[in-house]
Amino acid sequence: MFYINKNPILAGELEVLxxxxxxxxxxxxxRFAEFKPGPRNIQFNCPIHAEGQERKPSCGISTVNKEEVPAGTVHCFTCGYTASLEQMVSHCFGKDDEGAFGKEWLIKNFLTISIENRKDIILDLQRGNNKSINNYIAEEELDSYRYYHPYMYKRRLTNEVIEQFDVGYDNHFELKDKFGKVKSVLRCLTFPIRDINGNTLFIARRSVDIKFFHYPEGVDKPIYGLYELPKNSNEIIVCESILNALTCYTYGKPAVALLGLGTEYQYDQLRKLRCRKLITALDPDAAGQKATARLKKALNGSKLVTSYDIPERKDINDLEKEEFENLQELF
Ligand SMILES: [Zn+2]
Structure with missing residues (x-):
């Protein structure tokens, strides 16, 4: 078992690695082409020498707590690298900080409420009635995703935002090819895409392991977040992705997402919003800039549309609160 500040990490050592x-x-x-578990340690390809591409594992991490060698001690027999688990994590992510980042990473990923049942939250069950008749996603399915996962916090979601948007976790999403054959099984966050009345039209997914987004095939993407908008918001931020919109809520501002670069149907939904002003916050790349210009043109005459000046190569979800609050608004 590994420890952080003497607190046991409840996940297995292999799960952590x-x-x-x-x-x-x-x-x-x-890194870490293979892990070889033994009785007292786990061997792996050294992340330090040979630029982290060692052929045969000669580095090990102890899994048994001993006074002189606490569990989590890393030692490479080839290059002599010796470190704690958090120092190794920091090193792997390119941080030279004595393990400060590594410690934070371990806490975020393994000492949060890991996967805990959320069944005791109060659900508005009335709203769920008759859904399946209308081809909406049934309440039972949504209920089966109501778990917390550490990745939610890693992407800056708060419990409040998780509840408000009913973000969930699907531990066994079968990705199928066009013949219905299962291609791979993924662990994903789930995001119900609701219509303005709160009915769930479909579910978007984001893998917690790899950069992978999934929408059911052939769906007409509406504006994400219409149902959840506070009644009297005067200005609303328009983002590309769900996580960007949710980050705005984490920082206290209402937002919606285009789930892409914007369509005529979505422009129409934006026109009908009861607010005077929209602030676009699309990604600052060529596609995002083009989409911003198109959106501004489409809404010309019905809304005041300004834009946030987002730092290059970043999106809203990358920003710390202070950076978010200091974003320049372009008119
Ligand atoms: Zn080494």
């Missing part, structure tokens, strides 16, 4: 491997991979960093 596999999560590290998956998150590094999703950041384009290939």
């Amino acid at each position: 596999n999560e590290l491997k998956a998150q590094l991979a999703s950041n384009g960093i290939e």
